[in-house]
Amino acid sequence: MTVNVVGKRVKRVDAVAKVTGKAKYTDDFMERDMLVGKILRSPYAHAIVKKIDVSKAKALPGVEAVLTYKDVPDNKYATAGHPYSLDPKHRDREDRTILTKKARFVGDEIAAVVATDDLTAEKALKLIDVEYEVLEPVLTPEDALKENAPLIHEEYDNNIISDFGYQIGDVEESFKESDYIFEDEFETSIVQHCHLENHISYAYVDADDRIVIVSSTQIPHICRRIVGQALGIPWGRIRVIKPYIGGGFGNKQDVCLEPLNAALTLAVGGRPVKIDLSREECMIATRTRHAFKYKFKTGVSKDGKLIATHITAISNNGAYASHGHSIAMSAGTKFRPLYSFKSIKFDPVTVYTNLPAAGAMRAYGVPQIKFALESHMENIARKLNMDPIEFRRRNLLGEGYVDPLNGNKVLSCGIHECIAKGKELINWDEKKEKYKNQTGIKRRGLGMACFSYASGTHPVGLELAGARIVLNQDGSVQLQIGATEIGQGSDTVFAQMVAEVLGIPVDMVHVVSTQDTDISPFDTGAYASRQTYVTGMAVKKAALEIKEKILNFVWGMTDIPAEALDIEDANIVYKHSGEVVMPLSKVAMQTYYDTVFAKPITSDTSNNARVNAMSFGVTFAEVEVDIKTGKIEVVEIFNVHDSGKIINPQLAEGQVHGGVSMGIGYALSEEMLFDEKTGKPLNNNLLDYKLPTIMDTPDIGVAFVETHDPTGPFGNKSLGEPPAISPAPAIRNAVLDATGVAFDRIPMTPQRVFEKFKEAKLV
Amino acid sequence: MYNVDQYFEPETIDEATALLAEHPNLLIIAGGTDVLIKMHSGKIAQADLLSIRKIKFLETIQKRQDGTLSIGSLATFTQIANDPIIKENIPVLKEAALSMGGPQIRNVATIGGNICNGATSADSASTLFALNAKLKLQTQGGERVIPIEDFYLGPGKVDLKPGEILTEIVISPEDYQDYGGHYIKFSMRKAMDIATLGVSAICRIKNGVFEDVRIGLGVAGPTPLRCQEAESFAKGKTVSAQTLAEIGKLAVKSTKARTSWRASKEYREHLVEELSQRALKVAIKNAGGESLA
Amino acid sequence: MLKKISFTVNGKEVSLEVNPGETLLEVLRKRLGYTGVKKGCAVGECGACTVLIDGTPTDSCIYLAVWADGKEIITIEGIAEDGKLSKVQEAFVEEGAVQCGFCTPGLVLTTTAMVQSGKKYTREEIKRELSGHFCRCTGYQNIIKAVEKSLED
Numbered sequence A: 001m002t003v004n005v006v007g008k009r010v011k012r013v014d015a016v017a018k019v020t021g022k023a024k025y026t027d028d029f030m031e032r033d034m035l036v037g038k039i040l041r042s043p044y045a046h047a048i049v050k051k052i053d054v055s056k057a058k059a060l061p062g063v064e065a066v067l068t069y070k071d072v073p074d075n076k077y078a079t080a081g082h083p084y085s086l087d088p089k090h091r092d093r094e095d096r097t098i099l100t101k102k103a104r105f106v107g108d109e110i111a112a113v114v115a116t117d118d119l120t121a122e123k124a125l126k127l128i129d130v131e132y133e134v135l136e137p138v139l140t141p142e143d144a145l146k147e148n149a150p151l152i153h154e155e156y157d158n159n160i161i162s163d164f165g166y167q168i169g170d171v172e173e174s175f176k177e178s179d180y181i182f183e184d185e186f187e188t189s190i191v192q193h194c195h196l197e198n199h200i201s202y203a204y205v206d207a208d209d210r211i212v213i214v215s216s217t218q219i220p221h222i223c224r225r226i227v228g229q230a231l232g233i234p235w236g237r238i239r240v241i242k243p244y245i246g247g248g249f250g251n252k253q254d255v256c257l258e259p260l261n262a263a264l265t266l267a268v269g270g271r272p273v274k275i276d277l278s279r280e281e282c283m284i285a286t287r288t289r290h291a292f293k294y295k296f297k298t299g300v301s302k303d304g305k306l307i308a309t310h311i312t313a314i315s316n317n318g319a320y321a322s323h324g325h326s327i328a329m330s331a332g333t334k335f336r337p338l339y340s341f342k343s344i345k346f347d348p349v350t351v352y353t354n355l356p357a358a359g360a361m362r363a364y365g366v367p368q369i370k371f372a373l374e375s376h377m378e379n380i381a382r383k384l385n386m387d388p389i390e391f392r393r394r395n396l397l398g399e400g401y402v403d404p405l406n407g408n409k410v411l412s413c414g415i416h417e418c419i420a421k422g423k424e425l426i427n428w429d430e431k432k433e434k435y436k437n438q439t440g441i442k443r444r445g446l447g448m449a450c451f452s453y454a455s456g457t458h459p460v461g462l463e464l465a466g467a468r469i470v471l472n473q474d475g476s477v478q479l480q481i482g483a484t485e486i487g488q489g490s491d492t493v494f495a496q497m498v499a500e501v502l503g504i505p506v507d508m509v510h511v512v513s514t515q516d517t518d519i520s521p522f523d524t525g526a527y528a529s530r531q532t533y534v535t536g537m538a539v540k541k542a543a544l545e546i547k548e549k550i551l552n553f554v555w556g557m558t559d560i561p562a563e564a565l566d567i568e569d570a571n572i573v574y575k576h577s578g579e580v581v582m583p584l585s586k587v588a589m590q591t592y593y594d595t596v597f598a599k600p601i602t603s604d605t606s607n608n609a610r611v612n613a614m615s616f617g618v619t620f621a622e623v624e625v626d627i628k629t630g631k632i633e634v635v636e637i638f639n640v641h642d643s644g645k646i647i648n649p650q651l652a653e654g655q656v657h658g659g660v661s662m663g664i665g666y667a668l669s670e671e672m673l674f675d676e677k678t679g680k681p682l683n684n685n686l687l688d689y690k691l692p693t694i695m696d697t698p699d700i701g702v703a704f705v706e707t708h709d710p711t712g713p714f715g716n717k718s719l720g721e722p723p724a725i726s727p728a729p730a731i732r733n734a735v736l737d738a739t740g741v742a743f744d745r746i747p748m749t750p751q752r753v754f755e756k757f758k759e760a761k762l763v
Numbered sequence B: 001m002y003n004v005d006q007y008f009e010p011e012t013i014d015e016a017t018a019l020l021a022e023h024p025n026l027l028i029i030a031g032g033t034d035v036l037i038k039m040h041s042g043k044i045a046q047a048d049l050l051s052i053r054k055i056k057f058l059e060t061i062q063k064r065q066d067g068t069l070s071i072g073s074l075a076t077f078t079q080i081a082n083d084p085i086i087k088e089n090i091p092v093l094k095e096a097a098l099s100m101g102g103p104q105i106r107n108v109a110t111i112g113g114n115i116c117n118g119a120t121s122a123d124s125a126s127t128l129f130a131l132n133a134k135l136k137l138q139t140q141g142g143e144r145v146i147p148i149e150d151f152y153l154g155p156g157k158v159d160l161k162p163g164e165i166l167t168e169i170v171i172s173p174e175d176y177q178d179y180g181g182h183y184i185k186f187s188m189r190k191a192m193d194i195a196t197l198g199v200s201a202i203c204r205i206k207n208g209v210f211e212d213v214r215i216g217l218g219v220a221g222p223t224p225l226r227c228q229e230a231e232s233f234a235k236g237k238t239v240s241a242q243t244l245a246e247i248g249k250l251a252v253k254s255t256k257a258r259t260s261w262r263a264s265k266e267y268r269e270h271l272v273e274e275l276s277q278r279a280l281k282v283a284i285k286n287a288g289g290e291s292l293a
Numbered sequence C: 001m002l003k004k005i006s007f008t009v010n011g012k013e014v015s016l017e018v019n020p021g022e023t024l025l026e027v028l029r030k031r032l033g034y035t036g037v038k039k040g041c042a043v044g045e046c047g048a049c050t051v052l053i054d055g056t057p058t059d060s061c062i063y064l065a066v067w068a069d070g071k072e073i074i075t076i077e078g079i080a081e082d083g084k085l086s087k088v089q090e091a092f093v094e095e096g097a098v099q100c101g102f103c104t105p106g107l108v109l110t111t112t113a114m115v116q117s118g119k120k121y122t123r124e125e126i127k128r129e130l131s132g133h134f135c136r137c138t139g140y141q142n143i144i145k146a147v148e149k150s151l152e153d
Helices: A015-019 A055-059 A118-126 A141-145 A171-177 A220-231 A258-267 A279-285 A325-334 A366-383 A388-395 A415-426 A428-434 A490-502 A531-558 A584-593 A649-668 A727-739 A750-759 B013-022 B035-041 B077-082 B084-089 B091-098 B103-108 B111-116 B125-130 B228-234 B241-253 B265-286 C024-031 C087-094 C104-117 C123-130 C141-151
Strands: A035-041 A047-053 A063-068 A109-115 A129-134 A160-162 A166-168 A180-187 A200-205 A211-215 A238-242 A273-276 A291-300 A306-318 A343-352 A442-453 A464-471 A477-481 A509-512 A565-568 A571-574 A580-583 A602-608 A615-626 A631-642 A700-704 B004-008 B027-029 B047-051 B061-063 B069-072 B134-138 B143-147 B152-154 B165-171 B180-186 B197-206 B209-218 C003-009 C012-018 C050-053 C056-059 C072-074
Touching: A015 C087, A015 C104, A035 A118, A035 A258, A035 A279, A047 A109, A055 A063, A063 A118, A063 A258, A109 A118, A109 A258, A141 A306, A141 A343, A160 A325, A171 A291, A171 A306, A171 A343, A180 A366, A200 A258, A211 A220, A211 A258, A220 A238, A220 A258, A258 A273, A291 A366, A306 A325, A325 A343, A325 A366, A366 A388, A366 A442, A366 A649, A366 A727, A388 A415, A388 A442, A415 A428, A415 A442, A415 A615, A415 A631, A415 A700, A428 A442, A442 A727, A464 A531, A477 A490, A477 A531, A490 A509, A490 A531, A531 A565, A531 A571, A531 A580, A531 A584, A531 A602, A571 A584, A580 A584, A615 A727, A631 A649, A631 A727, A631 A750, A649 A700, A649 A727, A649 C141, A750 B265, B013 B047, B013 B165, B027 B035, B035 B047, B061 B084, B069 B084, B077 B084, B077 B091, B077 B103, B077 B111, B084 B091, B091 B125, B091 B180, B091 B197, B091 B265, B103 C056, B103 C123, B111 B125, B111 B165, B125 B180, B125 B197, B125 B209, B180 B265, B197 B265, B209 B228, B209 B241, B209 B265, B228 B241, B241 B265, C012 C024, C024 C050, C050 C104, C056 C104, C087 C104, C087 C141, C104 C123, C104 C141, C123 C141
Parallel strands: A035 A273, A211 A238, A306 A343, A477 A509, A631 A700, B004 B047, B027 B047, C003 C072
Antiparallel strands: A035 A109, A047 A129, A063 A109, A160 A343, A166 A343, A180 A291, A200 A211, A200 A273, A291 A306, A442 A615, A464 A477, A464 A602, A565 A571, A571 A580, A615 A631, B061 B069, B069 B165, B134 B143, B134 B165, B180 B197, B197 B209, C003 C012, C050 C056, C050 C072
């Protein structure tokens, strides 16, 4: 196989559809007489519905149905976009119903109306009389952990979702061997995905009495299963269709609207009903990123070798379990392939609070732990009087590392090269020298942070991916995958993979971008940076299979053995000379219309990945800090990634740009704020939630160190999530470098910085 | 869909004031960037609207023969940012206009709406305070002209009497000629944001001495405000870092900042002290003074 | 209370009766089928619904449909001519400025207005002109490149 298109800057297959406005998203499909579904949300963080009277709402002309918790199935279900497990112990916590009698956060879903239009639906919501018994809200994890804390979910004994952790070695013994013990505490805030397209779905019952749901989801196949569970109906009765989606970042790896949407269409005799969340709703009633509090206690030897670390974590999960403890466990797992510790003890606890439910968000718990760990590493290096880069280098693991808990093996690792490249790009040594002894109002500093990550969820989750290819009459092919394009570019890299294997131009690969659970092969969806790696292998296998079938067919036609043939540029050629035997299109026509041998060629494969490649990388950042106002500006930032072979550099750079920008927001400005007494959201809109604008975003530098991972379909490893991991600690470390002030909390908003500077007597 | 029942769109100010007199419940709408957002959030559940968008002469920006600047209440922020009269005579207002929202908002948001919305964070207000701007308010029967400072009554509350329409913002020649100014919007983001603090400083300098200093602040109290103590102190003082430091300290005395989830009182006051000096430093340069280090 | 209005969308004349509470966004999407106009926030914070009104980029979510009377509206559907991508669209494709695509129509339209203005823009001015558009996917990097390319002579 000669590399033709893999590794090239191929244009996105959906770019033209998107720049012309032709790409259709969920709201762009206009069913006739679509009804509007709207949700009555609790104004209290913790309350029980004592009485609910919907009669006035029902009487309003234009209202077609009003549902409360009494009118929907009482099945408890879990919403996380995880593969189902045949082992009940391995399933997510089933703690919610479609509508609830008990409000567990401000915005919780008490009732819903279906009406002919928006205004009528909104009026109807106001006509629902609810009498609440207001309970004491539990708004911090510390309060939730108190002995007599009010229970958020009464069916459990306490507010702890899980406190499962692990120990490798014996940290107490290792601490005894250590020359120094360092302790630090860190805290991250609740942030939100802010995909441009809010959560939206519509549902109807088709002529065969099946429920069809069109939804902006990352996980159509999982969605089908969860709707079935929530409604207590056979999974096969549900069909989920996923058109183009306007971003997800993990928030659509959760089933938020679809069960209610199905219940609403059933309530109106199967007529189409749309639920289109407003931005304000979407920011509280979908999912958020977990806020974590970390404590690190780390033993180090005199020569700067890490010996042991004891990590304690509290994860604020909000009102419902969603992805729950998986987030903490992902954090506790994915950092391990980076640094060598003789012993690690990881003690996380994931707790309910009366705040919006936290779920999956780009890099799944890892930005939090890496903010803490990389800040801790920086503090240690400084206390040891060691160069922070040298300190990290001394402790890196690298190739050959086998994780003692999950058995994953590092088969490729370019972290040393990433560090060297980043250092050079930012001109580290020269600038470090230049920024010594600054005393002005504006001070500059440099910082860096490393990360490790995984490709998919093996062995925790089942990693199943399907791909199907159909050869058309003209020699082009359709590619169908169950994995979802959510903006990250997976459709394009899959097209490249097929073109590469099949020996045809990319524009002869027609990717069916829409997933339809009735038609698309089974795949669990877009998450965990799994698609190019796990689904990519399914695509490669499907392409290899169809190629074999084509060449065998030609053998039948020509008597030239398949082994002697190849496909190049859509022609069947002799492998040894490249001489054209016949165009692929000729073969294709024969497969359809030969009166004796016609048999259209397809392939249909599934890949169950039981491997997991570790990816690595680093952020280098330069900041300028205004000592007087507390404002931090990122002057330069570079991310260098080892994601194995880069399938499409342009798309890969795009992933890094977006992730870094998200990381900058995480470091400096983004956080969801809630009233400390009532739990009411304060900034659930794009004006008050400080997502960076174009003017707040510096030039973002990107470089790749291309290793080859033997388990990836083309030597590739994860890339989608990793760019969001290390910017925040790198920026934090740069601020420390510039000012001598060690921040332990993000975001470093101007006021927080000012207060810290005041403590440090800088102002 | 906004919950709007009645909608009127007069083409002259007389028609508009007559309609207002007849239907006192009408809510005036211009660019819509405040009214419609309040309707979206439910702060206004339902409204009958009087659009003044078709009263074209309200878009006019002009300099009268006596040097008086007149800005029609319908002038958009984009228009103000690009207007040659504004640029030449009161460039500080251009700076303020450009700091507001983003381009699409500036393309429709009007200066009159910005004022009548009554927000302390209004990006044009602190500068108009510093410029001693006066507002012309018209009714069916007549008109009145009042200083902008008297127009602001409290958070979101302005002295727009029933039947009145803000038609014009007027700045007298003695209030801007020979002044240099600078506006600093301090916010978390460089665009699409509301100010944590807005500082507009203007000054007139002769022979290294402040002849006049005026500082308008936004978000330093329930309404935009002026720093009277600092201003009186500055008059006649030599332009120096020490004078500036004292002005910064005194500026804080005029503020009535409070702690909200957006920022603490202490932080806002700290910003007032620091940013009033920074704004004034640039204003000094723009007024032809020597730059201070 | 319905109001009759007439305007053009992408050069085509349209007359219809609208409720005064209807937004231009709603009329374009739901009544005229221009679904390339996207809704991201409904309050002018995100820029996804940007259209050109008499050449000026405007958030159609906070623009009442009645105001469109007599105006020329250009939506993303009106940018490519005879099926051929405009220079701006080409640049967005070439520079990899598109990811999820939800902010793209608005950005293409604002950029088109910049090109039509005939002005020269510094990089900082480009950023200012685009600052009314949020994008969560791209970190804006390739968008800036695409705009620079669109503005090349």
